[in-house]
Amino acid sequence: MNLNCIKYIYFLGIGGIGMSSIARYFHIIGKVVYGHDKNKTFLTEKLEKEGISINYHDCIEILPKWVTSKKCLIVYTTAIPRNHIQWIFLKKYGKNIKKRSQILSIITENKICIAIGGTHGKTTTSTLLCHILYVSGISFTAFLGGISENYNSNLILNGNKFFLVEADEFDHSFLHLSPNIACITSLDQDHVDIYPKKDSLKQAYIRFYKRIKKPYKKIFICKEDTFLENVANNAIFYSIKDKEYYYSNHLHIKENKWYFDFHTPKKIWKSLPLSIPGEHNLKNVTAALAISDYLKIDKRKIRKALFLFQGIKRRYSIHYQSKNKIYIDDYAHHPTEINALIYTVRKCFPNKIILGIFQPHLFSRTKFFEDAFAESLGNLDILILLDIYAARELPIDGIKSENLLKKIKISPDQKEVSSISKVLEKIEKKFFDIILTIGAGNIDTLIFPIKEFMKKKYG
Template sequence: MNLHHIDFFYFLGIGGIGMSSLARYFHIMGKTVYGYDKNRTYLTKQLEKEGISIHYHNDVKSIPQWIRSEKCMIVYTPAIPFWNPQWKFLKKNGKHIKKRSQVLSLVTQHSICIAIGGAHGKTTTCSLLAHILYIAGIKFTAFIGGISKNYQSNLILNGENFFLVEADEFDHSFLHLSPNISCITSFDQDHVDIYPEKTSLQKAYINFLKKTKKPYKKILLCKEQKTYPINNAIYYSVGEKNHYYSDCIFMENNKWYFDFHTPEKTWKSLPLPIPGMHNIKNTTAALAISDCLKIHPSKIRKALYSFKGIERRFSIHYQSNGKIYIDDYAHHPTEIKELIHTIRTCYPKQKILGIFQPHLFSRTKFFEHSFAKSLEKLDFLILLDIYPSREDQNNHPTIDSNRLLKTINMSETKKEISRMYEVLDRLEYKNFDILITIGAGDIDKLIFPIQRWLRNKYG
């Protein structure tokens, strides 16, 4: 399908991080972009400021008449429930209806495509690589699964010789892509509603990697994936020799540094832009791809020093009078474990209070004991209700936050349940040095209220 023949785009679920970057792209390309989402958020407000029309009503009367046109494409996210009135109407009346991943495939099909996948780390890897490409002066467009602090957007538009995208495994979305360079940052079971067995997830990843094509046709895998039946793969690791690897990690004045090894040379004492051993692995992936693209080391080093990170990835929102507030998107037990470990490494002997909002009933139930083990690494815990997203609680009657709280092996004085609106009141009685908000739902609504509360209380 030729996107040049499409003049109108209607996004069903425009507020999603992946949907909004595509909406921004087509808006900048001069197309008429309209969208629906159930809630007005900071991101949708930004889209509206940029000139994109958005409405927040389920009724079909809000849908423009031009959605029936042959020149209109309807883009939807799989997170939209089947019973949504607009979705029912659009399926009946729309001419061209595509999933976000299908549209992303159409956008990238005639350029060199770099796709970053994996259960954890793909947004950090993609954002850092995008910054490296920008500093190197390469003409590229990046669709990022988070808001880059350097560019204050999830879309970086700097030409179209290359496209850099995140390969999302949810709903098998990444199988629509045919990248020239593909990378899997980690393999860990997730999206259990789609992949109930780990073998089915592994099969999907392998099918994605097999779609890597010429020119380039490079596949980069972290060392844990050496069991994959992929020929001529390029492996990277931390602390273990591979095609590409990082080692000699040290901290100085609370900043992290490491050495990076290519097949031909070693780059000494590179700065790690975001703390954590997991981010050394993410950075190693970005540097390996950069080396495959023959980007000069001086440009890479400059990018590492100037990279500001991604919103909601170890984002420090307050640091004063012995108190630190960090917000993070972690929503998988492995991610939470790594987050807490990184904080312990950076700030040893500090008391950590975590506010965690579980994301999805299916994920919480499947990883109940793993979540408990990760959250037990905190000194204190405030547990919020499960954020349902696309799921209906009636279909998951056996799991809730009360059950998860009972599974967590902490004393009753150190863990508790709270509603979102009660959090600030509960903080008044807490003794902590570091506060973390954790989760992928709408827990980010607490960021500004907590910031304000900390400033008023501690200056």
């Protein structure tokens, strides 16, 4: 597809984190961008303030006249339900219809593309690498899967020498990409509706690896969190446990801040700051540093970028902290991520009573990982378990939060199921030191109310 022939772009599901960055990109380069989403959110409001028109009603009467023109590109997310009225109309009358992942491929196909893949850690790795590129003055454009705290955006436009993207495995989206440099941060089973067996996930990543092209044609693989050692014969491995080609060690806390040492094949970089704490984040930082060193970015600029890095919204985001109370929000929605989050919080704040508010995301994920969720959530002291966020799915018989709650080994008087609207009144009755909001659905709508509650009650 020749994007130069496209004047108008209509996004179905424009408020998604991946969709919104592409919408911003086309808006900035001069296309007429319009979109639809089910609900008004922080992201859609920000897009509207930037000049993008959005509608929130599923009817065809409000569609712009040019939407069926040959000069219009329709970009959709696979989260759109089949019975969506606009989607049915556009499939029938639209001239150019592409998935979000296909558009990302078209944008990057003739560019030097760096793609960050993996079940966990994509957003942290790509956002830090983006920040390093920016601080180093390198020409690049980045499409991020989260909102960078440094730039308050998921799109960073700083030239076009490199294009940095996240390689999302959902719906095999990443198989549309043909990157020059790739990274696989982890291979942990998820999206079980797409990959019912772990081998099917492995085979998809092997196909992704085979799509890497010249120039560069390099892939960085986390040694301890993947199982591709015997597949990628030209891989560059990194680790936080083994002394691989690149590795980090000596993770330590000093005056409530985290530091580590990073080893390249030639040098040791001592006492680098870890802005987002936790061993799992050290792996992500190690990946970003390895790619930066491979690209021969100046060490002094990399170190400067690390000290200036502010993180990503909804990744260990501390929204309130006083002498005795703390509120942290995190996007963790997989048992492995929840374990890592709770472990890190206990490491940072030992001997504290933790109240976790968790919103399960997807019925299929909750069903597949029910026992693993029960085990990970059992590491909390107090739990408020929200109703399952369906997203693109229909309910599954027998899969509900009440059943999950029964399996969680927390004292019955310290765990309960709640609707999202009742959370604040339940918090008021709890005794805690730390609140964690955890999940990938609409639990983020609790952030402001909880933050205001904490300020009002604890100063």
